[in-house]
Amino acid sequence: MRVTRSIFAAMASLWAAGAAVAQEQSVLPGQPYDWQMGLQEPMSPIEYQIQWFSNYTLAFIIPITILVAALLAWVIFRYRAGRNPVPSRTSHNTTIEVVWTLAPVIVLLFLAVPSFQLLTAQYNPPSEPELTVKTTGYQWYWGYEYQPTEASAEAAAEPVSFESYPLLDDDREAMGKADRNAYPHLLAVDNEMVVPVDTVIRLISTSADVIHSFALPSMGVKVDAVPGRLNEYWFEALREGMFYGQCSELCGQSHYNMPIAVRVVSKEQFAEWYAAASESLEDANALLTARIQSGDSVAVAGR
Template sequence: MMTKHLTLAGLLAGFTSLPAWAQSIDPQGLEIIGKPVDGLMGFQPGVTELATDLQWLDGMILVIISVITVFVTALILWVAFRYNAKRNPTPASFTHHTPVEIAWTVVPIVILVAIGAWSLPILFRQQEIPVADVTIKAIGNQWYWSYEYVDDDFGFDSYMIGAPALGGENMKTPEVIAQLEAAGYSESEWLLATDTAVVVPVNKTIVMQVTGSDVIHAWTIPAFGVKQDAVPGRLAQLWFKAEKEGVFFGQCSELCGQAHAYMPITVKVVSEAEYAQWLSRAKEEYAGIVPTVTVASAD
């Protein structure tokens, strides 16, 4: 029932006043950090401990497998050159070489144990959900995300700017560019920016409860190092603590139907003061909770 209310609210807001609505609840002026860039290779800047750990692990394993690949390739080439029929017309007939057999058994075991010793703590750190400062429920729908701020009793839907549900055609038209600019984005953020963003405070532990309402989706933010399937009927969790303010983009990462490519994720990481202001406005906008005003006493 709540999802239906959220969907209706999102559609009405999107059709009637998208730019003003988005600006009224989202802090502006943030640096866009986590986004794909054409022509570049490598990871997006990691702004959480999870992301930096994963990127370090990837680099470390890349070094190990590169050394192994170079060594094995060089060994094959050397054997092919040294022991071909022309250079070695009478091949040796032995079948065992104990030191070599011990080496090719022990060395891989040592390498695998080392990789496990480095990777398992990183995996456990991802899976051990800490106590949350902010808990948000993310619900994957075809083809948009619904968010519920569990501790504050409000929620909203998040559509890609230019999506058909908001009167668009999944095309970069002048109207869509105008909507992007009105929401504080540029033309290069088309297919990435949403009409409403998840807003979280910097340096606080955020726990996302992830599920789906129809088919399997996946909530993914590369710069945070998080990715979790949203499975209907199941409630999974992930966590992150962003260490830098800015705007970060992600995508649904499970093929979920015809418009799978058009359900991006936008997260804005702001200061605690900006988050408190946004939270007060969001409660009033979505839950009808009027902010209380504290009046100082006369004495």
């Protein structure tokens, strides 16, 4: 009993310490933080559904775990050798067998229906995608290629493409990314993937060498990047900001340092960035960062 109390006391202290650390931090929406206990804040419709299904599943898992643990404890206590010197010779019980067959079937049906609904939603966007971005995994960085759409065709006739490398500490000051809260260690990159808010985006994932995985937790995105194969997914960012992910498939010695950074901006800001990026990515990123930091409004290119 004392050991059990000590374990629960230690867990409570750990939880309290984590909560205190989280409160002291300036946590940005949709970003991870130290001592985080739950999932990241959802920033897309799919991630909302994923977290709902997670909580829904826990509503079954927790009672079942408690029931099984209680039954085991009761059997250990009630049918131990000290209380039953002569073991029971019962071979079967029809009622119990019917119950433990039907109960799991019913539980699985309650889990299967919303599971299939979520799976269907993940691969069927609510509308035709307005933007297509091809992501290519390399050892150990990402490449992005924007396919021209009706919204961007006037801004640039050719697709915009670039590589995104992990941000080195020596380059932070020069790139205006010294704030480690906004640009965390091992998550910040030199060139973010820029996308517009409230826009259905088609994501095409592949790899140029080994298997990678494009994962963006706050957007509910996790797509394998397989050499010679194109995997398709979609997401829609519900608010502006910077959101991070990482390669989630072991791909070599620098797998830990293969971050994903997505900057979500207004549609007007994206149109201006896209037009500038077709000529100079560095100038486009510098202008976008400056406008965001200053809070100035951005006019649509060409107006």
